[in-house]
Amino acid sequence: MKKSWIHQGTVLIRIGKHHLAFLRxxxxxxxxxxxxxxxxxxxVEPDSDLxxxxxxxxxxxxxxxxxAKRSSKVPNPRVILINPDKLVVANQKHLPTLEEFREERDPYEMYGESELIEMFQEEFGGISGKVDRKSTRNERLRKKQIDALFYFxxxxxxxxxxxxxxxxWLxxxxxxxxxxxQIENIGQLIAFVNSHGYxxxxxxxxxxxxxxxxxxxxxxxxxxxxxIKIRVGKRSSVKSSALKTLEPAEVRAKQFGMVPIEYLMLPDQxxxxxxxxxxxxNWTNIVDDYDAIHKWLKIRTKPNSHTWRNYRKEAERFLLWAILEKQIPLSSVTGDECSDYILFLSLLDSDPSSPPGWPFKMPCSAWTAPRFLExxxxxxxxxxxxxxxxxxxxxxxxxRSLFSxxxxxxxxxxxxxxxxxLTKKSSRQTVTRAFSFYxxxxxxxxxxxxxxxxxxxRMRFILIFLHGTGLRLSEIVNARISDIKRVQYVQSGLKPDYELVVVGKGxxxxxVTLSDKCLNELDRYLHKRGLxxxxxxxxxxxxxxxHRESAMRKGKSILDEDTEVVVDIADDKLQSSAIYQSLKQFFKKAILPLKEDIRVAEENQNFEYAFSLREMAKRIESGSTHWLRHTCATHMxxxxVSIQTMQSNLRHKSVDTTSVYINQESSVKNAEINAAMDLLYKR
Known part of the structure; x- marks a missing residue:
């Protein structure tokens, strides 16, 4: 049976130049x-014993x-089997010069030069000849090795x-x-690797x-x-955790096109x-539009904060739209282009085919991609x-803030x-991204x-704790035990209360008040993590x-067992994407029983019930961490719970913001209208 690559030690079946360079x-x-x-x-892996x-x-x-067996052109092919240590001549004995020999054997100069030479030859002549012959032979073998490699x-x-x-090759x-x-050749392999990452x-x-x-x-x-001119990208060669320590230029070359701003190269025009x-x-030291955006980001908010990422996202979007769709620099935009951008945002859709009457050069599909791509x-x-x-x-x-x-x-x-x-928010805001009690x-x-x-x-803690506190994703990710503070009362004898100190938007x-239920769930979760x-x-x-038992190598980044997202063991912190994706996975799994119930309902021709289940499944699948914040507010x-308490807990600047969570339940309104119609038509 032919040996696999595992036994051979390499995935290749064909010698490459790098193999010959290694052998040389x-x-x-x-x-x-x-x-x-x-x-x-x-x-590609540790090889301490070689x-x-x-x-x-x-x-x-x-x-x-x-x-070599297939070709007679290689001279003396077997010489490459000789290991280099076999061609090293041992330094058997130091050969002194004639003067050194005289000082040692004839310090009083009793012998003539011819006699001294004869004595020297008797003692060292055989060794010298042997060493010279071996050196000559080894040099000859080395030359044969070089010649053989040349022909190979x-x-x-x-x-x-x-x-x-x-x-x-493989x-x-x-x-x-x-x-x-469907990967047939080397070019397709590199394209596939670059497309899908590490x-x-x-x-x-x-x-x-x-x-x-x-x-x-x-x-x-x-x-x-x-x-081969196309290269394997850094993101395909390095784990996600290591990518974050690299400069953007080390990860991906800058280019002009539909790329994030850190990888964008703007030609002069x-x-x-x-x-x-x-x-x-211009009395500023701003060089160009690219430099202008970065200086604005720098003075606006803390780098890499949630707010900073939002500012970068919107500036990046408008810059790309200006240079790719309108094909003008950011600093050449007029009011007409600004109006067109608002129209563009309102028409944009994830549908690959642009909507009817799409007035722009580039299709919708050129602008959209699934969320959370690196x-x-x-x-x-x-x-x-x-x-x-x-x-x-x-x-x-x-x-607008950028241009101001x-x-x-x-x-x-x-x-x-x-x-x-100015674009206006809907005058009548309703909260739809919140789960009903059912x-x-x-x-x-x-x-x-x-x-x-x-x-x-983990999921039990996330659901109950976020439902009870209304924390944002960035807030729960960064929350530590040290952020829990005991509330001091003036009155004595009261049961202690606890609050979580968080740094929110801006x-x-x-x-944020922590209920007994939330604190009990926290203690339970800590215990389950081995703390x-x-x-x-x-x-x-x-x-x-x-969980502590999943820490395989302390202090290094590994793949989290639950979410397959890289985490850092050193401080036990999960990335925002890990929590977000674990929640999305849970919601997707939760609708599977509903799909079966929908199938049964349709088989029984209970179409109204099937429709209700289908709508419920859509809402659950759309759920996210922010849905839990809205759910907390509406349920509380x-x-x-008073609107003032919720305003404080949600940290809204205005009570008007909190009031959008107060609405007359549709079920109550429907009951009143139905009762009125029943009364009217019974007359």
């Missing part, structure tokens, strides 16, 4: 560990011997190309599995992480990169250096899909948004029927974190 360096006596790290695709390097060395030699390079030095079939089993995923191999049947790592290492070798609205007497992902787009009126209002407000600042600092001559009417009870009952594991423990600090209760565990403990107010 080895035969020259360089350290095998060092050169394997430099040249080999197999150097087992992998030695296995690959044997495979290279075996492959070359097979080639001529026979095997064909560099891979993008159109090469993978079956010509182990046939691996090539077959890649073919199942964990691309999960989309290919029965290809594991080790094989994938070797394939990427091979594609990244110098010899492959010399012959779009840079704004000659923008029509630029102030000729910003370094080539599939990233600035929009997810259709925007609500509130989202459009916020987008325009932020862009550019005018204030003297970068622009005038503000083009001044001539554009839907909420359904979710809790569904949760209780799940397996009692770490996923259950970096404003606020206090003490909130009074005894370390103060820097995050309220939401991993409906249960008798």
């Amino acid at each position: 360096a080895y035969l020259e006596g360089l350290d095998i560990g060092d050169i394997s790290q430099r040249y080999l695709e197999t150097a 087992r992998i390097a030695k296995t690959t060395l044997k495979w290279i030699r075996d492959q070359l011997m097979v080639v 390079e001529k026979l095997l030095g064909v560099a891979p190309t993008e159109s090469d079939s993978l079956h010509g 182990d046939p089993v691996l090539a077959d599995r890649l073919q199942v995923a 964990r691309w191999w999960r989309l290919v049947p029965r290809i594991g992480e080790k094989a994938a790592a070797q394939i990427i290492a091979w594609l990244n070798t110098e010899s492959v990169q010399e012959s 779009f840079s704004g250096v000659a923008g029509k609205n630029r102030n000729p007497s 910003r370094s992902d080539p599939k990233w787009r600035p929009f997810e899909g259709k925007l609500t009126n509130a989202s459009i209002h916020q987008a325009v407000t932020i862009v 600042w550019l005018l204030d600092v003297g970068y622009l001559q005038h503000n083009p948004w001044k001539s554009v009417p 839907e909420w009870n359904y979710l809790l009952n569904f949760l209780e029927n799940q397996e009692r594991d770490s996923k259950y423990d 970096n404003i600090e606020g206090n 003490e209760n909130r009074f005894q565990c370390p103060e820097n403990t995050y309220l939401i974190g991993r 107010l409906a249960s008798g």
Whole structure:
């Protein structure tokens, strides 16, 4: 039976230039560990005992011997099997000069020179001749090794190309599995890898992480990169956790196009250096539009905060729209373009086909992509899909703020948004992104029927704690035990209460009341994570974190078992995306029983009930962490909590904002109207 790549040590079946470079360096006596790290695709995991390097060395030699049998052009091919240590001449004995020999044996100069030479030859002549002969032989063998490698390079030095079939380079089993995923050649492989990132191999049947790592290492070798112009992106070679420590330029090259602002390269005609609205007497040190946006972001809010990301998102969207759709710099935008942008935002949809009467050059599909793609992902787009009126209002407000600042600092001559009417939020706001009591009870009952594991423990805490506090995602992610404060009363004898100190929108600090139920759930969750209760565990403990038993390597980033999102073990903190995605996964799982109930209802021709279930399933699937904040507000107010208390807990600036959660239940209105109609038609 033919050996697999695992036994051979490499995923390749064909010698490449990098293999010959490795063998040449080895035969020259360089350290095998060092050169394997430099040249080999197999150097993707720890190899302290050099087992992998030695296995690959044997495979290279075996492959070359097979080639030598097929060709008579290689002179003395077997010399490459001689290890470099065999060609080292041992320094058996120091050979002194004649003067040194005289000083040692004839200090009083009793012998003539001819006699001294004769004595020297008797003592050292045999050794010297032996060493010289061995050195000469070894030099001859080294030259033969170099000659053999030269001929091997001529026979095997064909560099891979993008159109090469993978079956010509990779182990046939691996090539077959890649073919199942419609990956036939090297060019398609690189495109697939770059499109799906570090964990691309999960989309290919029965290809594991080790094989994938070797394939990427091979594609990244110098010899492959010399012959193939397209490169494997950094995000495909490095784990997500490591990407965050790199500069954007190390992750992805800058370019002009539909890319995030940190990867955007503006040519002169779009840079704004000659923008029509630029102030000729510009007294600022702002160079161009790109620089202007970054300086605005820097002075507006704390870098990488939720608010900062929102500001960057809206500035980025408008910049891309100006240069790609209108094909003008940001500093050349007029009031007409600003009005068109509002129209664009209102018509935008995630549907691949642009809506009827779409008035713009670029289709909707060019602007939208699924949420939570990495910003370094080539599939990233600035929009997810259709925007609500509130989202459009916020987008325009932020862009207006940018242009007002550019005018204030003297970068622009005038503000083009001044001539554009303000977008208005709907005068009648209703909260639709909140679960009803029935839907909420359904979710809790569904949760209780799940397996009692770490996923259950975390989800139970998230649901109950966010339902009881109304915290935003960014607030619960950063909350620690040290943020829980005891409330001091003037009166004595009262049961102590506790509040959570959070930093919310605009970096404003606020206090959120913690109910006994929330505190009990917190203690329970801490215990399930292998920690003490909130009074005894370390103060820097995050309220939401991993279970201790999943920490495989302390202090390093690993994949979280529950969400498959990278987490940092050092401080036990979960990323926002981990919590968000775990909640979305739970909601998707929760609608599965509803789908079965819908099927049964339709079979029984109970179409009204099926319609109600379908609407409920849509709402649950749309749920998110922010839905829990809205649900908290609506449920608390409906249960008798005062609007002033909820305003304080939600940290709204105005009670008007909180009042949108108060509405007359539709069921009450419907009951009154139905009662009136019954009365009218009974007469």
